[in-house]
Amino acid sequence: xxxxxxxxxxxxxxxxxxxSLGTQPILCGSIPGLVPKQLRFCRNYVEIxxxxxxxxxxxxxxxxxxxxxxRWNCTTVNDNLAIFGPVLDRGEKNFKVSKATRESAFVHAIxxxxxxxxxxxxxxxxxxxxxxxxTRHKGPPGEGWKWGGCSExxxxxxxxxxxxxxxxxxxxxxxxxxxxxxxxxxxxSLSDNMFLKCKCHGLSGSCEVKTCWWSQPDFRVIGDYMxxxxxxxxxxxxxxxxxxxxxxxxxxxxxNYFKPPTERDLVYYEGSPNFCDPNPETGSFGTRDxxxxxxxxxxDGCDLLCCGRGHNTRTEKRKEKCHCIxxxxxxxxxxxxxxxxxxxxxx
Amino acid sequence: xxxxxxxxxxxKKLVIVGVALLLCQAFTFMVGGLIAPSPTTAVPYLATKxxxxxxxxxxxxWFMPWGPNQCHKIRSFDEATAxxxxxxxxxxxxxIPLPNKEMSSWFQFMLVILQFDIAFKMYNQIEDGAMVTIDxxxxxxxxxxxxxxxxxxxxxxRKLSCNFTTAKTYENEGRYYECDLMPFMEVGSVSHKYYLxxxxxxxxxxxxxxxxxxxxxxxxxxxxxxxGGFTQVWFAMKTFLTPSILIIMIWYxxxxxxxxxxxxxxxKVILALGISMTFINIPxxxxxxxxNWTWMLLFGDIRQGIFYSMLLSFWIIFCGEHLxxxxxxxxxxxxxxxxxxxxxxxxxxxIFPERPTNKSQDQTERNxxxxxxxxxxxxxxxxxxxxxxxxxxxGVQLTNPFYSxxxxxxxxxxxxxxxxxxxxxxxxxxxxxCFMVFQVFRNISGKRTSLPAxxxxxxxxxxxxxxxxxFLMLVTLICAAMTVIFFIxxxxxxxxxxxxxxxxxxxxxxxxxxxxxxxxxxxAIMFLYAPSHKRYGDEQSSGxxxxxxxxxxxxxxxxLTTTITHVDGPxxxxxxxxxxxxx
Numbered sequence: 001x002x003x004x005x006x007x008x009x010x011x012x013x014x015x016x017x018x019x020s021l022g023t024q025p026i027l028c029g030s031i032p033g034l035v036p037k038q039l040r041f042c043r044n045y046v047e048i049x050x051x052x053x054x055x056x057x058x059x060x061x062x063x064x065x066x067x068x069x070x071r072w073n074c075t076t077v078n079d080n081l082a083i084f085g086p087v088l089d090r091g092e093k094n095f096k097v098s099k100a101t102r103e104s105a106f107v108h109a110i111x112x113x114x115x116x117x118x119x120x121x122x123x124x125x126x127x128x129x130x131x132x133x134x135t136r137h138k139g140p141p142g143e144g145w146k147w148g149g150c151s152e153x154x155x156x157x158x159x160x161x162x163x164x165x166x167x168x169x170x171x172x173x174x175x176x177x178x179x180x181x182x183x184x185x186x187x188x189s190l191s192d193n194m195f196l197k198c199k200c201h202g203l204s205g206s207c208e209v210k211t212c213w214w215s216q217p218d219f220r221v222i223g224d225y226m227x228x229x230x231x232x233x234x235x236x237x238x239x240x241x242x243x244x245x246x247x248x249x250x251x252x253x254x255x256n257y258f259k260p261p262t263e264r265d266l267v268y269y270e271g272s273p274n275f276c277d278p279n280p281e282t283g284s285f286g287t288r289d290x291x292x293x294x295x296x297x298x299x300d301g302c303d304l305l306c307c308g309r310g311h312n313t314r315t316e317k318r319k320e321k322c323h324c325i326x327x328x329x330x331x332x333x334x335x336x337x338x339x340x341x342x343x344x345x346x347x
Numbered sequence: 348x349x350x351x352x353x354x355x356x357x358x359k360k361l362v363i364v365g366v367a368l369l370l371c372q373a374f375t376f377m378v379g380g381l382i383a384p385s386p387t388t389a390v391p392y393l394a395t396k397x398x399x400x401x402x403x404x405x406x407x408x409w410f411m412p413w414g415p416n417q418c419h420k421i422r423s424f425d426e427a428t429a430x431x432x433x434x435x436x437x438x439x440x441x442x443i444p445l446p447n448k449e450m451s452s453w454f455q456f457m458l459v460i461l462q463f464d465i466a467f468k469m470y471n472q473i474e475d476g477a478m479v480t481i482d483x484x485x486x487x488x489x490x491x492x493x494x495x496x497x498x499x500x501x502x503x504x505r506k507l508s509c510n511f512t513t514a515k516t517y518e519n520e521g522r523y524y525e526c527d528l529m530p531f532m533e534v535g536s537v538s539h540k541y542y543l544x545x546x547x548x549x550x551x552x553x554x555x556x557x558x559x560x561x562x563x564x565x566x567x568x569x570x571x572x573x574x575g576g577f578t579q580v581w582f583a584m585k586t587f588l589t590p591s592i593l594i595i596m597i598w599y600x601x602x603x604x605x606x607x608x609x610x611x612x613x614x615k616v617i618l619a620l621g622i623s624m625t626f627i628n629i630p631x632x633x634x635x636x637x638x639n640w641t642w643m644l645l646f647g648d649i650r651q652g653i654f655y656s657m658l659l660s661f662w663i664i665f666c667g668e669h670l671x672x673x674x675x676x677x678x679x680x681x682x683x684x685x686x687x688x689x690x691x692x693x694x695x696x697x698i699f700p701e702r703p704t705n706k707s708q709d710q711t712e713r714n715x716x717x718x719x720x721x722x723x724x725x726x727x728x729x730x731x732x733x734x735x736x737x738x739x740x741x742g743v744q745l746t747n748p749f750y751s752x753x754x755x756x757x758x759x760x761x762x763x764x765x766x767x768x769x770x771x772x773x774x775x776x777x778x779x780x781c782f783m784v785f786q787v788f789r790n791i792s793g794k795r796t797s798l799p800a801x802x803x804x805x806x807x808x809x810x811x812x813x814x815x816x817x818f819l820m821l822v823t824l825i826c827a828a829m830t831v832i833f834f835i836x837x838x839x840x841x842x843x844x845x846x847x848x849x850x851x852x853x854x855x856x857x858x859x860x861x862x863x864x865x866x867x868x869x870x871a872i873m874f875l876y877a878p879s880h881k882r883y884g885d886e887q888s889s890g891x892x893x894x895x896x897x898x899x900x901x902x903x904x905x906x907l908t909t910t911i912t913h914v915d916g917p918x919x920x921x922x923x924x925x926x927x928x929x930x
Binding site: 121123124125126127131145146148149197199201205208209210212213215220324325326327329331 | 384389458561577
């Protein structure tokens with residue numbers, strides 16, 4: 001999934017200004033790596049494709065935030081938005097088939113949640129016209145809205161994510177099953193973390209009349225939640241069944257004494273590499289030249305992050321902004337201060 | 348008030364009336380639950396960040412978030428920082444409704460709630476008591492191509508009450524504060540198809556405007572309006588209920604005027620209750636479909652307020668009147684030692700002509716509304732407080748839809764003061780009411796023991812009195828309990844229940860059901876407590892009369908009570924009975 005997702009990002013988001021996204025037609029055919037079902041979807045829902053790309057970006061940024069300072073830090077080759085390491089890739093290109101690890105599970109889940117999140121946001125912003133009730137209610141257009149309002153756009157976001165992201169995960173192999181499960185886990189986590197807000201507006205503002213609506217949380221909350229799920233992800237084993245359409249692979253919990261995974265839990269069936277050394281086959285970039293924290297005893301500490309190879313220390317003088325006055329947006333007036341830092345990087 | 352239909356009705360007829368009313372009640376619930384959609388809809392919006400690129404901007408420039416002629420948008424403020432766009436040049440635009448939809452006058456009202464997404468930054472935190480100043484304009488148009496027409500423009504201040512639940516460390520930078528919802532706008536009629544909100548948060552360091560409000564990431568709005576389907580069902584109900592209550596009211600008042608005595612206080616109060624119910628019922632809202640009457644919301648509040656205070660006054664006066672009758676009886680009995688006399692079966696009726704002064708004193712006292720100032724006072728004062736509060740909020744909103752009394756500290760204190768005073772009045776009222784009900788019950792139980800010893804006429808009179816009172820108590824309690832129960836259900840419930848393939852709109856059922864219930868309540872009171880015209884000849888029903896300890900009817904009873912309630916001009920019947928009794 002991530003492979004084409006990132007292609008999508010590249011073709012849609014990188015190099016384009018947001019303002020031009022709405023006006024410039026998106027050519028679905030020019031996005032590489034779409035399966036026919038996705039292509040069809042893209043053509044039908046072309047106006048929400050920028051949000052889909054935005055959603056993947058939100059997911060990846062959140063992934064990088066959650067895994068900052070760890071050996072695997074959701075690395076992408078280029079700065080921000082580029083191709084993930086093959087740890088996430090499905091191996092369309094010349095890479096070997098990436099491993100079905102926890103990390104892969106996390107990325108699928110967070111990206112799928114990100115898509116649902118961004119589409120719901122776009123619907124609230126009005127940048128897409130196909131959200132909301134009229135597509136589902138019968139009767140003349142607009143009547144459903146006038147009679148009984150619209151159902152939640154949240155369901156629409158989830159639907160888009162499901163239709164689009166799961167479209168390519170339809171093979172009967174274990175990896176597809178795992179991706180489908182993790183994608184769904186991401187979306188379920190999003191809908192689980194929605195919260196209800198209410199407003200009373202009856203006689204003199206009393207709660208005689210109360211209206212409630214679902215509100216999306218800050219995406220960081222989803223990230224935290226998914227991180228918990230990453231830590232408690234369930235290891236599975238692959239089982240093969242003979243069915244009428246051929247061999248079908250399914251997943252079964254590896255350990256019977258643990259609770260089986262629910263639809264909110266992440267699943268994986270291959271162990272993660274230690275990500276210490278670069279290895280294109282596993283998708284590890286290694287931790288060489290990564291900045292580490294000398295005082296920490298945690299995973300971001302120099303001992304653990306550098307995998308015992310030791311670290312280099314250099315002194316840096318940085319010009320920093322200080323004594324700043326902030327406006328709520330876009331303007332900071334600061335003085336410049338020079339501070340000296342010790343920077344530790346892994347050998 | 349005496350000799351009401353309820354006492355003279357046969358059990359069978361009473362049961363029939365009861366079942367009919369129950370069926371109507373069930374029907375009103377079903378109309379709301381099965382036909383109507385949910386009462387209101389909330390639509391969340393995310394404000395689009397537009398850039399006002401024109402240096403010297405014109406006054407009438409409106410920024411559209413989407414569609415043709417949309418504004419120059421930025422995705423995030425990082426982009427704005429990079430492009431050196433200042434805060435003053437950013438316009439938050441929200442188009443109501445979302446694309447491909449249009450508003451309708453069936454929506455009746457629209458209120459908008461404001462919420463800020465503010466990210467935590469170590470060096471740009473929200474200061475204590477930070478106020479945000481919003482320069483907001485509201486415009487409308489009725490087709491998708493014409494120019495926007497300004498509807499309102501205002502500088503509004505809102506208090507940011509946000510808290511950050513996690514630790515304020517670098518680690519947690521970028522998390523959002525949890526901010527309270529802020530009331531933003533309220534319009535009392537939705538007569539246009541499209542609305543556009545443009546908001547600016549101008550910064551002025553010298554005047555400390557919009558300084559220290561943290562790093563705003565997004566502005567969210569939620570618009571709430573009544574659903575068109577619910578409005579239609581509601582109007583239909585009102586249109587149907589108005590003539591029903593009006594007819595029974597006219598019928599009731601005709602019965603009263605047909606009597607030879609002037610109406611007593613309680614009868615007048617029941618009429619007033621009917622009038623206030625009709626006042627709520629009259630579907631003037633139909634006009635709001637074609638006229639832009641923004642005061643409809645306020646008018647609705649006033650109508651409801653009048654009905655509620657009328658209902659509360661009715662309960663007090665009903666209790667009071669029955670209390671006086673029972674007290675009057677007690678005074679009579681104890682003062683004259685009638686209890687003993689009763690044992691020797693002295694016909695009670697004999698004493699009545701002997702004490703016209705007593706009676707007339709009591710009579711005048713009971714018929715004066717001023718006796719109840721102590722109990723009705725809190726109702727009037729409390730509803731007056733709420734009226735002032737409502738005028739301050741919704742009244743001012745007629746001129747400035749963005750006004751909110753809760754926005755300023757003084758306003759909040761004032762509003763709280765009004766509400767607290769109204770609350771105290773309500774408590775006081777209920778204390779009075781409970782005390783009165785308790786007194787009536789004490790008198791009733793005291794009288795119960797002496798009932799068998801009384802003459803038939805008196806016994807029937809008091810039994811009738813007790814029955815009337817108990818019946819109303821029971822019905823009122825049931826109605827009040829239903830209201831409370833359904834209120835709680837509608838509060839805790841998510842709004843609709845799935846029942847097989849049917850969806851039951853619990854909230855709509857609550858509104859239509861409770862509204863129908865109080866209508867039926869008023870209907871039943873006017874019908875059952877109207878004076879009965881049954882005479883001597885109608886005694887066939889007295890044998891099978893009503894329930895348990897309830898009063899049987901008889902000619903004597905009517906005349907007896909007539910004598911009590913009316914002294915100065917004894918009717919022919921009175922004279923007859925008096926004669927008869929003396930015989």
